[in-house]
Amino acid sequence: MRLGGPPRSPRSGPSPEGPGSSPGHVQFGKNPQNPARRTRSPSPRPAAPSGTRGSARLRRPDSPRRAWPAALPHCVGRLWMGGRPPSAEAHGPASRRRAASPTQRSRASPGTSLGPPPQPSRGAVAGGGSARGRAEAHEEVLPGQRACKMAAPMELFCWSGGWGLPSVDLDSLAVLTYARFTGAPLKVHKIANPWRSPSGTLPALRTSHGEVISVPHKIITHLRKEKYNADYDLSARQGADTLAFMSLLEEKLLPVLIHTFWIDPKNYVEVTRKWYAEAMPFPLNFFLPGRMQRQYMERLQLLCGEHRPENEEELEKELYQEARECLTLLSQRLGSQKFFFGDAPASLDAFVFSHLALLLQAKLPSGKLQAHLRGLHNLCAYCSHILSLYFPWDGAEVPPPRQTPAGPETEEEPYRRRNQILSVLAGLAAMVGYALLSGIVSIQRATPARTPGNRALGMAEEDEED
C-alpha cells in the first residue's frame, strides 16, 4: 500500500534535513488532496516545495485517514498520557474519523488557493483553544519556513552522551531519537545536572509557549501535536502492534535494564555511578547518583511487586529469563527489515532503539543480557544502522560539545596544567607576602642612597614653603 515515493527515501536517509522539512510525512502520491494543494498553494508562497510541504503537513495530520497518529504516543504501557491531540478528539472513534475525512477534503479544497483560509477551519476542526493558537502560529509561519517557533524554538534538555551514545539515559535517548527521526527543530541542551533543567528532571521539553513537559510520552505527544509525527504512515493494525510491543518493552525489558544499570553492584559501581559522578558538577556528584539509585530501586520493586518469590536470586533469574525472551521476540518480529514497520522509522523504533542501544554500547562488567543481545545479529545491525544514520557524529561527541557551561569533565590537558601552575604561583605569592608582612623576612634596601634624595626633596619643599 505504501507507494514508497520520494518523500519516504529522504526520511530514511540521514535525517538532518533541516528544520524546514519532515518530508517523510508527506505522502504526495497517496492523498488526493495533495495534488490540488500542490497546484494551488505555491502561488501565494514563495518557497514552493517547503511551503507545500509545510501546508500539506500541517493539514495532513488532521486528515482522519489514519486512525492511529494520536493513539500511538500514549502507549508504552504504563507511562501513558491520556490526552489525544485535539484533532483526534474532535473526530472521535475510528469510524467517525474516516467519515469526517471527505468533509475535511471538501473543506480544504475550495480554500486552498490561499494558505490562511483553511487554517481557521483546521483550528475549528481541532476544537481546542490551544489548537487554534497553534493554527495562528502556523499561519504566521506558513509563507516562510517550517522553523515554526521563530520566537522561541522548542528546547530539549537531556542527559549528555557517553559510551558512544548521544545520551546515557533511556528516556532522553528515546526522545532524542524520535526527534531525529521526525526532524523536529529542537534546540538540544545536553546537560549533566538535572537541577538545571526547567522541571528538575531530565529529559524535559520547554515548548515554544514556555510550558515545560517532563514525562517522555508527553514530550512525544507534544511533538506529534506540533506535527512531527513519525507514525503518520502506519496502518491501524501497525498502530495496534506498536501499542502491544511498547507494552512488551515496558513489562519485560525495562525492569531488567534498570536492574542491570542501577541495581547490579558491579555494573552500578564501575559504570553507572562512575559516569554520573564524573559528569555531575560538585557537589551534586556526591549524593545524586545514590538518590537516583534509590528511586530506581523503588520503582523496580513496585514494578515487580506482585512477583515476590522466595529470594532475590530467583527473581533475578526470572526477570532475566523473561528479558531474554523479549529480546528474542523483538528479533523475530524485526526479521530482516530495516525498521519495524518497513523502511521508515516510527516511534516504536525510537523506543526499541533506546532500550537496545544502551544495553549494547555500555561496557558492562557483568552483562549477561548484553551477551544474549550480541547474539541477536539483526538487532545489533539495527542499532548500528540507526546510530550511523541519525547520530553520525557520535564518536566526536564523547567529550560532548556542550551548549551550556560545562562541568569539570571538560577540563582538558592544557587547562589542567595551567591551573596547576597558577595554583602553585598563588601559593608561593601567599607565602612570600605573609613572610614579608609579618616580618619574618625583611628586605634591606640601600637606605643611604635613598635618604639624601629624600632629604633633598624635603628641603626643597621646605624652601618652597618658606
Next chain:
Amino acid sequence: MSLVAEAFVSQIAGKVPFIHVGNQVVSELGPIVQFVKAKGHSLSDGLDEVQKAEMKAYMELVNNMLLTAELYLQWCDEATVGEITHARYGSPYPWPLNHILAYQKQWEVKRKMKAIGWGNKTLDQVLEDVDQCCQALSQRLGTQPYFFNKQPTELDALVFGHLYTILTTQLTNDELSEKVKNYSNLLAFCRRIEQHYFEDRGKGRLS
C-alpha cells in the same frame, strides 16, 4: 462454604487463579499455561515465530492496560472504592481487620500507580486509555473469529477473561463496559466464546 473458605485461603496464602492437580498447586495464568504446556497441550503451537511474538506482545498490552485500568477503577476511584471494593475486600475478615486491610491495600495500589505514572490520571484519562487498548484489540481482531485465525490461543483466553469481567461486573458507573461495548467485534468475540465454551453452564450473561 468450602468455596468461600478456599477463596479466603488463596487470598491470604497465594494467588488466584490457581489449579490444584494432585499434589501441585499452580497459580496465575503464566505458570498455568506453562504447566499445561508441559503436559503436552499448547494452544500456540500452530503459530509461527512472528505471530508468537505478536501474541506475547498483545498479552502484555492487555496486562498492562486493562489490568491496570481495572485496578485503578477498583482502588483509586473514590465512588467505586467506597461502595464496592472496600466492602468486598474486607468481607472475609472481622472488624476492624476488614477496614485496616482494605485501606492498606488501597495505599499499596495507589503507590504502585504512582510508580508507573498513573498516579495523576483522572478517571477520564484512564477510560481513554482503555478505549485505545480496546481499539488496538479490535483492530487486531478485525473480522476473524479469533485473534490468530481459526484457533483460539492464550491471547484469546486472556482477552475474553478481561472483557467478560468488565462487561458483566456491576460497578457504580458503567463507563468502562460502555467503552468495550463500542467495539462490536469484541462483543461478538466474547459472545462467541461464551456460547462455544461455556454454554453448558446456564444461560449467558452477555445478552
